[in-house]
Amino acid sequence: MKFRNLIAAICCCVGSASAQSEAQLASAKGVEVSLADVSYFIGQAVPKDQRGELLKNKEALVKIAQEILVGRILANEAKANDSIDVELIEWIGQYQIDEQLKGRQLQFEAEKNIENVKLDKAAKDIYDKDKKPFTMPAEVNASHILISSLSRSQAEAKTKAEALLKRIKAGEKFEDLIPESEDPSAKQNKGNLGFFGPGQMVPEFEKAAYALKEKGDMSDLVRTPYGYHIIKLIDRKEGKVKAFEEVKPQLIAELKRSLLVRYKMDRQQSLLKGIEVNLDDKSLSALQSKFKPAGN
Numbered sequence: 001m002k003f004r005n006l007i008a009a010i011c012c013c014v015g016s017a018s019a020q021s022e023a024q025l026a027s028a029k030g031v032e033v034s035l036a037d038v039s040y041f042i043g044q045a046v047p048k049d050q051r052g053e054l055l056k057n058k059e060a061l062v063k064i065a066q067e068i069l070v071g072r073i074l075a076n077e078a079k080a081n082d083s084i085d086v087e088l089i090e091w092i093g094q095y096q097i098d099e100q101l102k103g104r105q106l107q108f109e110a111e112k113n114i115e116n117v118k119l120d121k122a123a124k125d126i127y128d129k130d131k132k133p134f135t136m137p138a139e140v141n142a143s144h145i146l147i148s149s150l151s152r153s154q155a156e157a158k159t160k161a162e163a164l165l166k167r168i169k170a171g172e173k174f175e176d177l178i179p180e181s182e183d184p185s186a187k188q189n190k191g192n193l194g195f196f197g198p199g200q201m202v203p204e205f206e207k208a209a210y211a212l213k214e215k216g217d218m219s220d221l222v223r224t225p226y227g228y229h230i231i232k233l234i235d236r237k238e239g240k241v242k243a244f245e246e247v248k249p250q251l252i253a254e255l256k257r258s259l260l261v262r263y264k265m266d267r268q269q270s271l272l273k274g275i276e277v278n279l280d281d282k283s284l285s286a287l288q289s290k291f292k293p294a295g296n
Contacts, residue, residue, distance in 0.1 A: 139196060
């Protein structure tokens with residue numbers, strides 16, 4: 001059904017508004033290509049946003065018809081070629097067709113099955129039951145000065161960091177001492193790390209930064225695998241729970257996807273009930289012989 005509009009549009013492009021969907025466009029060596037063939041090709045191979053321009057291009061449509069025709073001519077020749085396992089290729093083709101049809105049938109049934117499910121209410125129930133997944137954690141915006149222990153001993157790094165901290169406590173501004181930071185990014189960000197949340201910094205740094213409560217609060221020395229830090233709180237955002245309306249579209253989409261998947265699995269399992277596969281010893285032996293490695 002969805003290809004009828006495309007077929008009609010193609011008819012207009014080739015100057016035959018009254019042509020039927022099965023009108024033949026080309027034939028050679030006993031094979032034919034119809035308007036419907038071209039339409040199906042467009043529906044499957046051409047992205048939706050490109051179809052409009054394609055349907056205005058008669059030359060491009062002709063090339064599509066020619067490509068289909070050449071394919072069918074060569075396919076017919078292959079069928080007459082004893083060196084090609086046509087039976088295997090036809091089986092693969094049929095298997096792929098069955099898989100496509102299976103998928104579409106299951107999707108159709110699954111969507112019909114959930115038509116009357118009140119997804120809005122179900123989503124609200126999920127939201128009300130546990131708001132933890134919808135909770136935004138607190139974030140902090142901090143600046144720091146680092147004295148690295150990677151290029152010197154821990155004792156040397158600590159002594160230098162303590163001297164900086166002492167100068168700050170004596171009245172020097174934290175910001176004025178940032179140029180002495182050995183964080184490679186300090187030249188670009190002036191020590192400001194921006195907002196960060198749980199898990200984005202090493203644990204020792206994160207714990208110390210989150211312990212600062214008021215803007216301008218400063219830590220004592222904080223040791224991490226990188227060295228010693230002096231951290232200053234610039235700002236913080238307290239954690240909050242996202243409103244239901246904000247998460248509703250995502251919840252409904254996930255709920256719908258889950259229901260569709262569950263239906264498809266249950267539907268296939270129900271079809272297996274009562275079905276027996278009679279793979280007897282003779283049949284099993286035949287399969288084993290067919291795929292027995294050479295030389296064994």
